[in-house]
Amino acid sequence: MGVIYILITISLSLAIFFLIAFIKSAKSGQFDDSYTPSVRMLFDDELKSKKHTKSTTNTKLNS
Structure with missing residues (x-):
């Protein structure tokens, strides 16, 4: 049962990391279409x- 809590914690922290990275790159203009x-x-x-x-x-x- 302890392994499930560890995996949930790791997956949530990873998801939050990717969400923050996406928001940061979207605000910096990474996805702007310059072509x-x-x-x-x-x-x-x-x-x-x-x-x-x-x-x-x-x-x-x-x-």
Whole structure:
């Protein structure tokens, strides 16, 4: 029975350690996405051209 108390104590302390480490890394910006904003400008034209193509085909079909 004593082993169970030791294992529970170890697992709780380990879980608390990882929770603190996660919170600390999230606050320091470890998980910030610095890659996507720099690449987003490369794909904006494709999204705009697809929307433009759809709108022009709809107007051609309606005319």
